[in-house]
Amino acid sequence: MFMKPATAKISSSALKHNIQVIRHKAPKSKIIAVVKANAYGHGVVFVSSTLAPLVDCFGVARLEEALALRSNGIIKPIVLLEGFFSAKDLAILAVNNLQTIVHCEEQMQALEQSTLPNPIKVWLKIDTGMHRLGVHLEQVEHFYQRLKNCKNVLPQIGFISHFSRADELQSDYTQRQLDRFLSVTQGKEQERSIAASGGILFWQQSHLEWIRPGIIMYGISPNDIVGQQYDLKPVMTLTSSLIAVRSHKKGEPVGYGGSWISPQDTQIGVVAIGYGDGYPRNIPMGTPVYLNGRLVPIVGRVSMDMLTVDLGQGCQDKVGDEVILWGKELPIEEIARQTGLLSYELITKLTPRVITEYID
Numbered sequence: 001m002f003m004k005p006a007t008a009k010i011s012s013s014a015l016k017h018n019i020q021v022i023r024h025k026a027p028k029s030k031i032i033a034v035v036k037a038n039a040y041g042h043g044v045v046f047v048s049s050t051l052a053p054l055v056d057c058f059g060v061a062r063l064e065e066a067l068a069l070r071s072n073g074i075i076k077p078i079v080l081l082e083g084f085f086s087a088k089d090l091a092i093l094a095v096n097n098l099q100t101i102v103h104c105e106e107q108m109q110a111l112e113q114s115t116l117p118n119p120i121k122v123w124l125k126i127d128t129g130m131h132r133l134g135v136h137l138e139q140v141e142h143f144y145q146r147l148k149n150c151k152n153v154l155p156q157i158g159f160i161s162h163f164s165r166a167d168e169l170q171s172d173y174t175q176r177q178l179d180r181f182l183s184v185t186q187g188k189e190q191e192r193s194i195a196a197s198g199g200i201l202f203w204q205q206s207h208l209e210w211i212r213p214g215i216i217m218y219g220i221s222p223n224d225i226v227g228q229q230y231d232l233k234p235v236m237t238l239t240s241s242l243i244a245v246r247s248h249k250k251g252e253p254v255g256y257g258g259s260w261i262s263p264q265d266t267q268i269g270v271v272a273i274g275y276g277d278g279y280p281r282n283i284p285m286g287t288p289v290y291l292n293g294r295l296v297p298i299v300g301r302v303s304m305d306m307l308t309v310d311l312g313q314g315c316q317d318k319v320g321d322e323v324i325l326w327g328k329e330l331p332i333e334e335i336a337r338q339t340g341l342l343s344y345e346l347i348t349k350l351t352p353r354v355i356t357e358y359i360d
Helices: 012-025 036-041 044-051 063-071 089-095 105-113 137-148 173-185 197-202 332-339 343-348
Strands: 007-011 030-034 057-060 078-080 098-102 122-125 158-160 192-195 236-248 266-271 288-291 294-299 307-310 322-326 355-359
Touching: 007 012, 012 030, 012 044, 012 197, 030 044, 036 044, 036 343, 044 063, 057 063, 063 078, 063 089, 063 098, 089 098, 098 105, 105 137, 122 137, 137 173, 173 192, 173 197, 192 197, 322 332, 332 343
Parallel strands: 007 355, 030 057, 057 078, 078 098, 098 122, 122 158, 158 192
Antiparallel strands: 007 236, 236 266, 236 322, 266 307, 288 294, 288 322, 294 307
C-alpha cells in the first residue's frame, strides 16, 4: 500500500507547448512571461528556468520576486509590473539590471531625484480604461518628456497598459482601450505592450511589439472556455490519494455539521486534501473529483486535511488510488465554473504543504 498526500505535478513539456501556441498566435511579438505569485503557484524557479531559452523577458509584481529570479541564474530582462515601492529600491534595480514601470508622480519624482550607478529601463504605464494604475491619457506627453530628460532613465522608453474586459468578446471596450493606447503613443518609440492572456487569445490587433502571457502560459483559459479548446495544456495536475474506503448507511451524515445525509447505502472515500492544502473549504457539495476513470462528487464539508466523496454502491476503488482534483482529466476551469471561484485564485492559494513534483 502506498498513499501520497496532496501533490501538484508540474509538467515542463506542457509549459513549453503553451509557449509554442502563444508564439504561433503572435509571431511578430516579443514575450514577457509573467511569473508573479510564484509563477501562478507553479514554482517560479522551475518555470523561469524552463522558459528562459524560449521567452524574451519575465514579468513580476514585486522586487523580491525579481531578485529571486536573479539569484537563481535568470539573466533575461525582468520588469516590475507594479513598479518600485520605495526610492531606495532604485539602486537595487540599477545594480541587478531590472526594468520598472512608472505609473504615478511619486515614482517619477523618485527617479528624477535619485543618484544611481547606471540608468534603468522604464515602461510608462498608461491608464486606458482599467482605472487601477497608470497615468491619465492627457498626462502621457508630460511624463514621457520627463522620462526622456531624466538622467536615470535609458533613452528607449516603453509604453504599457492593461485591458479590463478582454474576455468579453461582445464588448467594444477593449477596442476602445486599444484605440486610446495607440493614439497617445503614436509617433513615439515603438515598444508597446497591452495584450495579456485575453488580448493574446481574442484581440490579434492588440499584440503589438510585446505581449504578456500569464494564465494561458499555464494552460488555463482567462474565460469560461476550457483552455484545451485553445490548444493549451494544463501545466499543473493536483492529485491526492484515497486514505479510506468506508461502508455508509442510508440516512447517515458525513463530516462536520452533518450537512450531507446519504440518500442510499453507499461507499464513502476519504481523500487526503483539505483547506490546509489550499483546497477551498467552502467548495459546493457535488463538485467532482476524478477517480479511476470517472467523476465522483464531494459530499460533506471540506475539512483541514481531508475531504469525502461518494463512491457509490459496489465501487472497486481502494486505499491508495490516485484522486485528481484538477488537471487534464478534470479541467480547473470546470472547478472554477462550479464553485464560482477564479482559476487564478485556485492555483495561487495552494499552501506549501502541497508536495510539488516536476515531471518530464
